[in-house]
Amino acid sequence: MQDLLTFEDFPVGAVFPLGPYEVTAEAIIEFAAEFDPQPFHLDPESEQAQAVGGLIASGWHSSAILMRMMCDAYLLRTASEGSSGLDEVRWLKPVRPGDVLTGTSTVLEARLSRSTPGRGIVSHRYDVQNQNGETVLSVSGSGMIATAAAVAERGPAHERSERNTQLL
Numbered sequence: 801m802q803d804l805l806t807f808e809d810f811p812v813g814a815v816f817p818l819g820p821y822e823v824t825a826e827a828i829i830e831f832a833a834e835f836d837p838q839p840f841h842l843d844p845e846s847e848q849a850q851a852v853g854g855l856i857a858s859g860w861h862s863s864a865i866l867m868r869m870m871c872d873a874y875l876l877r878t879a880s881e882g883s884s885g886l887d888e889v890r891w892l893k894p895v896r897p898g899d900v901l902t903g904t905s906t907v908l909e910a911r912l913s914r915s916t917p918g919r920g921i922v923s924h925r926y927d928v929q930n931q932n933g934e935t936v937l938s939v940s941g942s943g944m945i946a947t948a949a950a951v952a953e954r955g956p957a958h959e960r961s962e963r964n965t966q967l968l
Contacts, residue, residue, distance in 0.1 A: 805878040806948040807920030810907050818869040818928070819902035823857060823895055831861040852894060859891035862937050865901060866928055873905065879946035881919060886941035893936040901936065903928035908940070918950025 825844070832841030836858035839846035844855035857865075895901070909923040921942055928937040946954075 803877055804951060805874060805945075806951055807879070807910065807912075807922065807945045808948050809878075810910050810920070810922045810945060812907055812910055814907040816874050816905040817902070818866070818873050818905055818926070819900075821865055821869050821901045823865065823897060823899045823901065825855055825897035828855055828857045828861060828895075828897060831864070832858055836860055853896075855897055856894035857896070859889070859937075862891060862895045862901075862928070863889060863939065865895075866903070866926055866937060866939060869901070869903065869928075870905060870926070879951050881944040881946055883941060883943045886939055887923075888938070888940045890938040891936070892938060893930070893934050895930070895936050899936075900931040901928050903937075909942075912947070913944070916944075918947050918953070920945050920947055 829842055832838065838858075839848040840852050840856055841858050841861075843849060849855050904927050906925045906927075907922055908925055909921075911921055913919040913921055922945055923942045924940065926937070926939040926941075927935055929935050
């Protein structure tokens with residue numbers, strides 16, 4: 801797959817645009833009903849929702865939307881080998897029905913793995929804004945990405961990324 805992004809495509813300072821993604825009341829309620837059933841995520845008329853200005857998305861829903869935006873922007877065409885986790889998640893402003901989210905993924909650090917040949921560790925900062933330019937979510941974390949040499953050596957092992965992209 802020629803357009804597969806590898807470790808070398810993530811130099812420090814690289815910025816990947818994310819979104820747009822429109823948030824709906826139905827999606828907020830559906831996510832909350834299954835994963836975060838607090839009143840201000842489920843019922844815009846609840847006392848708790850009124851106290852925060854109306855229905856708001858769960859922070860975990862906002863984080864899941866970020867993941868979707870990352871997949872759409874670049875991750876599904878990357879020789880990704882997973883992540884060891886996130887360093888920080890900050891829910892800075894409520895995400896509300898009708899918000900259109902955009903953002904950036906900025907490479908903060910990129911280094912070759914000391915323990916696994918053919919793998920790089922890339923640290924990102926993800927910033928998500930609403931349509932008013934207000935930052936609603938900020939996340940930092942690291943991912944593992946195969947090097948170009950490792951992808952070439954493995955051959956079709958990373959074709960799953962191409963198949964996943966075609967599913968969108």
